Amino acid sequence: MYVDAEKGTPVKITTDRYDDPTSGFAETWSPDSKWLTYAKLLENHQRAVFVYSIDSGKESQVTDGISDARYPVFDKGGKSLFFAVSTDVGLSAGWLDLSSFQHPVLRSVYAAGAQEGRTFAGGAAER
Secondary structure, eight states, X not given: OEEETTTXXXXXXXXXXXXXXXXXXXXXXXXXXXXXXXXXXXTTSOEEEEEEETTTOOEEEOSOSSSEEEEEEEOTTSSEEEXXXXXXXXXXOOOSSGGGTTOOOOOEEEEEEOOXXXXXXXXXXXX
């Protein structure tokens, strides 16, 4: 949720599919404040990276959801989106029972970029 400064009203962007007190959306703004990126849970209990356009009000999924992607951030120029991905998060995905504790999760850093002369936006590059 953010507050539209011109209208002075709150704008709901999205909700998470499941309640998970161990992690949140980890949302961050693009340098031009036209995009918001965050990670949210999918039906398979993995997180995917999304971007939300303030101008269009549309949400787009950036990562495929096969692996657990979190902590997205834009670079200073808004042309790249960096995020951490894990393919071994499965055993630690649950938080409600003790069987998910003490399983190490390794993450690698990935980037999604835009074509030259464009900025990263909505899962696709825009002018």
